[in-house]
Amino acid sequence: MVYWFGEPIRPHLERMRRSRGRGALWGAGFVLAVLLLVAGIGVSRRSGEQLQEATRALTHTREVLESLADISARMSEVESSARSFAISGKQSHLNPFYTAAKSVPPQVDELKHLLRSDPGSLESLTQIEPVISQHLKVMKDMVELGNRNLFRGFGQRGLTDEGSKLMEQIRGALSSMEKEQRARLAQQQAKLAAKTDHVELISFAGSALAGVLVLACAMATFGAVHRRRKADEKLDRLLGSMPDGLFIVNAEGKIVSSNAQAEKLFGYSDRELQGESMALLVPERFRQTQRQYYAGYFSQRSGRMPTTTLELCGLHKDGREFPIEMSTKPLALDNGSVVTSAIRDITGRKQVEKQISKLNKELELRAVELEVAYKELEAFSYSVSHDLRSPLQNIDSFSQILIEDYANRLDSDGRDYVQRLRASCQHMEEIIDALLALSNMMRSELQIEAFDLSALANTVAADLKLKNPDRLVDWVIAEGLSVEGDPQLLRVVLENLFGNAWKFTANRPRARIEFGALPQSNGARTYFVRDDGAGFDMARAASLFTPFKRLHDQSEFRGTGIGLATVQRVIQRHRGKIWAEGVVDRGATFCFTLTDDGGAPNGRNHDSTPPK
Structure with missing residues (x-):
């Protein structure tokens, strides 16, 4: 037996051998643990990638469902706003209608982009897309009828039935696609849950080898729970605010x-x-x-x-x-x-519907009254043109005979009286002609077209110059003013406004008449006719557009008192406004617009002071 320092050496060798064996075993165990950790990391990474793929698929399906819900909601808003506007005529319903109608096509394109990897659903969307376009067209037609107050009289049932059928077809298709997507969502959720369980198992195994992984997993789990709690709280707040x-x-x-x-x-x-x-x-x-x-x-x-x-x-x-x-x-x-x-x-809505029904009945009665009034107006026009004109012509004719055949039997006063009689008859005939022209103009249909208003203004000014070519008048007419309106009726407007400016500047040795337009913030224009003539007292401006109301004596400036009333009717038929400003002996400015959203009735959107 071999001894080592008085002790047998074999036990030491045996302990050394056993110690080396344990070291090798621990080294192998460490290497194995490292290999297991590396393998676990690899498997965990692959599982994580699969989990991300499943999550992306789940998120994509949810985006598809949200897009389907948005399209359905927008289509419902289009139909609701169009019906509300067509029934009530309130402009406030147009903003949500146009906003919703404008957003539907981009949303459909976005959904088609989301479904590019799903041929079946993409085909279903492609098939229903023309129906969506047709429904939007029907709703726009309904709004157009509502704009012209024709919805109840023309096409109401047809548009309503067609819109309802198209909407049912759209809802059916969208609901079918939503059901398919929800089924896919359920499958993806199950797949995601399975992947999540697998990842958690790997994470648990790795936690035995690395405490850091356990801590990271705990933190990730805590973050997920916290986000879920926040999402639940957000959902509760959302439901509470509905x-x-x-x-x-x-x-x-x-x-x-x-x-x-x-x-x-x-x-x-x-x-x-x-x-x-x-x-x-x-x-x-x-x-x-x-x-x-x-x-x-x-x-x-x-x-x-x-x-x-x-x-x-x-x-x-x-x-x-x-x-x-x-x-x-x-x-x-x-x-x-x-x-x-x-x-x-819907208490408020029912009250509004009741009020609308009441107003509709009142409108029907008013329409009947207006029809009767129009018939009476036609009868009056006939009476004026036949029953009054003939006696006036007789009086004028006999007065002329007195002047021509019996002038030598009348003294100067008698001849003056006869001349005044003839002048009164002729003035009365001018008034009758103006009344008939106003009546015919109000009953004629508007012929809307685009034309050069500046050219028309130059033509009217030229006609006035021919009547009195010796007058010194500086005409300032803006060029390039194109409008959409009835050329014949707008010629009547310019003839009256230019004629008044010509007439009321007659006492000026050198007069100035200006016609132009100023742009407004809403894109419309305010047109004006400005002169430096007799002007008028603003305290009496309310009577300017009243028939037969004159601010100047007949002996000063001749007229029928119908011209400005005619101008106002034409402007109103073009859905515009007209107003005037003036200063005695310093001139007047008449402003008008040709749309219902242009200009300002207070006259503050231009300088109305006549030029010096």
Whole structure:
């Protein structure tokens, strides 16, 4: 036996051998642990990539669902705004209509881009896209009829039925695509859940080898929970801020949950409503109808469950009744199908509809009165043109005979009286002609076309110069003024306004008449005719456009008192406004617009002071 320092050496060698063996075993274990860690990292990385792919697929499907919901909501807003405007004629309904109609085509293109990797759904969208375009066209036609107040008289039922059929077809197609996407979403969620479990298993195994991975996993889990909690809180705030009462109802017609607005509408808290029948919220006479409504809705579970709307009478906790509108749509959950019912108080809308109905009746009566008035006006025009003109012509003719054949028998006063008589007859005939012209003009149909207003103004000015070529008048007419309107009627406007400027500057040794236009902030233009003539007192400006009201004596300036009234009627028929400013002996400025959104009736949008 060999000894080492008095002890047997073999036990030492055996311990050394065993120590080396344990070191090698620990080294192999460490290498194996490192290999396992590397392998775990590799597997975890691959699983993570698969998880990301599943998440992207899930996010993509959700984006598709959101896009489908946005398109459906915009189409509903288009139809609702178009109908509201066509019925009420209120311009406030046009902004949401045009906004929604303009946003639909880009949303459809965006959805087609999202579905580029899904040929089946892309084909379904391509098939329904022409129907969407047709529906938008029908709604625009309805708005155009509403703009001309023709919706009730022409095409109301046709446009309404066509729009409803197209909308049902669109909703059906979108709902079918949504159902397919939700099924895909459920599959992706299951796949994502499986991938998540796999990753968590690998993370757990790796945590035994590296505590850092455990900490990272814990932090990631905490972050996910925190985000989920934030998302739930955001959803709760969103539901609480909704203007409608929102109810989640199961197949038995029982309330599963409700939002804060539901308590404001009906007086019941969410705790009080849970488990109660929706029939609690309507009067007894409507409860059977509501039960049948939900029963019929859930009976379609095997087929397509559409979004439906029903108008009922709501019942508050205090017994008060009020009109409501209930919209119901399906909501698929893991534990079965439920529906969401959004209930809105439509008391204000019903009051508006009642007021509209009352106004429509008043308008019908007014239309009858206007028709009678037009017939009376035609009879008056006939009477003026035949019954009054003939006696005046007789008086004028006999007066002329007196002058020509009996002048030597009349003294100077008698001849003067006869001349005055003839002048009065001729003035009366001018008034009759002006009245007939005004009547015919108001009954004639507008012939709208684009033309050069500057050229027309130069023509009218040239005609005035020919009547009195010796007068010194500086004409300043802006060039390049193109408008859309009735050329004949607008010629009447310029003839009257230029004629007045010509007439009331007659006492000036050298007069100035200006015609031009100033742009407004809304893109329209304000036209003006300015002179440096007799002017007028602004205190009497309210009488300017009243027939037969004259601000100057007949002996000073001749006229019928109909010209400015005629001008005002023409401007009004072009949906414009006219107003005037003047200073005695310093001139006058007449301003007018040719659209209902141009200019300002207070005359502050241009310098009305006549040039010196």
